[in-house]
Amino acid sequence: MIRKHIFAHGRVQGVGFRFTVTAIAQTYNITGWVRNLYDGTVEMEAQGLEHRMELFLQELSSGRPGRNGFIRIDKLDITDVPPVNVADEKGFRSVY
Template identity: 45%
Template sequence: MARKHLVFHGQVQGVGFRATAQSLAKQYGLTGWVKNKEDGTVELEAEGSAQDLQSFTREIKEGPSPFIKIKAVEEDDYDEEKGHRKFKVIY
C-alpha cells in the first residue's frame, strides 16, 4: 500500500474537479481526501495500492472532464499510510 499527495494548478476550482476526483478514487478503491485551497489550487491525498494510485493519477491528470484544465501538478509519494477510511471532499 502507498500514499500520494498531489496539488493541481490550473482551471481546477468550480469545474467539478473534487467530485470527479472522489468518483475516480472510489472506482479505484482509494481512500483519502480532496479540497480547494485559497490560492486556487486543489489539494488531494490518496491511499491504496501502488498500481491503483498510478492509474488514478494518470487518469485524473488527463483531465476527465472538458472543463478541468490542469496546467501543473506537484506530486509527492509516501510509503507510509495515514489510515483514511474513505475518500471524502473537504469543504
C-alpha cells in the same frame, strides 16, 4: 499501500473537480481527501495499492479527467507521504 500528497494547478475550482476526483478515487478503490485552497489550487492526499494509484494518477493527468471538459490541469505536484492506517480512513471525501 502507498500515499501521495498532490497539488493540482490549472482550472480546477468551480468546474466539478473535487467531485470528479472523488468519483475517480472510488473507481480505483483509493482512500483520502480533496479540498480547494484559497490560491485557486486543489490539494489532496490519496492512498491505495501501487497499481491502483498509478491508474488514479494517469486518469488525473489525462487531458479530460473523468471526461469533464471544463477541467484543465496544468500541473500536478506529487510527493510521497507515509500511509495512514486503513482503519482510520474510510473512502475518499471532500473536506472544507
